[in-house]
Amino acid sequence: MTRNPYLPLTETTFYILLVLTTPAHGYAIIQEIDKLSDGTVKVAAGTMYGAIENLLKLNWIEEIPSREKRRRVYQITDVGEKILTLEIERQKSLIKLSSEFGY
Secondary structure, X not given: OOOOOOOOOOHHHHHHHHHOOOOEEHHHHHHHXXXXXXXXXXXXXXXXXXXXXXXXXXXXXXXXXXOOOOOOEEEEOHHHHHHXXXXXXXXXXXXXXXXXXXX
16 A cells, blocks of 8 residues: 555644634634644644645645635635545554554
8 A cells, every 4th residue: 555645644734624624714723623632732823824825735725705804714625635534544543553452
């Protein structure tokens, strides 16, 4: 099996893609990551917007029309969903392997 060059995802990228399975703007993404991680993952605004720009270039997310002119709203693309699924499967296989070793 050929390894995907984009994997493993960074924790920030993983959370952003996961959150954007539902459309959201940048600050809402930051808040949702904080909530999902029980406050253990803090994403600064600069980090968020840099990551968003990279994900847009990779075509993993896209901007969608919004009623709010001041907020840019994003959602995951089909390509992004494929990458997210591959990462989840990669993590599942690591968990399965570790459980075979009693962890």
